Amino acid sequence: MSRIDTLQTFVSVVRARNFTSAADALGVTPSAVSKQISGLEERLGVRLLNRTTRSVSPTEAGQMFYQHCENILESISEAEKLVTDFDVTPRGRLRITAMSNFGRRELARMFHDFSEQYPDISFDLHISDRPLDIVKEGYDFALRIGSLEDSRLIAKPVARQNIVICASPEYLKGWGTPVTLEDLNHHRILMVTNAEFARINWLRQFEKDHGFTLSSVERKLSVNDIDLVYEACLAGMGITAIPTYIADRHLQSGELVRLFSDVEIPVRTIKVVFPQNRYLATKSRAFLDFITRYFDDAGVAASADDY
Structure with a gap:
């Protein structure tokens, strides 16, 4: 009888709470189960089970041993399954x-x-x-x-989501193109407030990183839908910060203009x-x-x- 078999027997006894049920599950006799457990206790030099005429229960040492045995047997099962599934077509x-x-x-x-x-x-x-x-x-x-x-x-982490600040040519024609970050004090800003984007407040990040206050910024639109903010930006309503995967097509077509390309905006992961x-x-x-x-x-x- 291998050590692994003995551990399996011990776990079965603890789960079943008696030798007879454990023996039935293992397909052996109750006396064989009792003999294995006694041999295990003798080898370890510690009593693992409290025995009565009707049931067994783990001692404090037995409970600790049981938890480790469960982990060991689970790891063995997982290792076998990994090997078995290695060449199986994923489905x-x-x-x-x-x-x-x-x-x-x-x-x-x-x-x-x-x-x-x-x-x-x-x-x-x-x-x-x-x-x-x-x-x-x-x-x-x-x-x-x-x-x-x-x-x-x-x-x-699997991907980096880059952020760009942009506006439409129509907006910049009417309001002028900001040259410095402080110039944003004289512009209309479009903000996204949904759960996906709320943690990235790019105006506050600019204030923190560059040591100035954007106290005069006109927050023209705050909305919890990024598509609406994006359409408002395309329509000439103001300046916004948007992920590149959304803005790239219109940046390439010239329908949007990237601003502050030399300014680093925190990358989201x-x-x-x-x-x-x-x-x-x-x-x-x-x-x-x-x-x-x-x-x-x-x-x-x-x-x-x-x-």
Whole structure:
């Protein structure tokens, strides 16, 4: 009888709370189970179980030993499953939640490319800026920006989201082009206030980094929808800060003009968040590897310093 078999027997006895039920589950006799446990206690030099005529229960040492045995047996099971699944084609359904604007603009192409490579994996995608308990609600992954406050989760940085300050040519024609950051005191500003963007207050960041006050800024529009702010900027309503993945097309066409290109704006990091399980299913490992490569190929991969 190997040590692993003995550990399995001990765990079965603790779970069943008696030798007979444990023996039935293991397909052996109660006397064989009792003999294994006695031998284990003799080898360790400590009593692991309290015995009565009807049941058994772990001693304090036995409870501690039981918890470690469970972890060991679980690790062995996971190791075997990893090897078994290594060459198995990833398949199944992934449940993913993502920020609204990022999800609408970025994920369709990525999911298409992923599906070309992994045709047997399907998606349930939930778009929301509302914080979700992905463990409770059963999601495999979440795409998020911001700090991680749930110790049950792992956050893997996968992409950098660059921010640009811009305005339309029509707005700049009427209000003038700001040359210095202080010039923003004489301009109309459009602010996004939804959960995805609220933590990045670029005006406040400018004040902090450059040591001046933007007390006269006219906050012409504050709204919780970035698309509305973006359309207002295109229409000539004011100046805003926007992710490059939204603004690039109109910057290239000349419908928007980038301002303060020499000023560094804090980069936001997009993270893939997932439950802190020891074992990731083959389909989940495939997605995690793919999304990392996808943003790397796009030239916006997160660096080692991003978090």
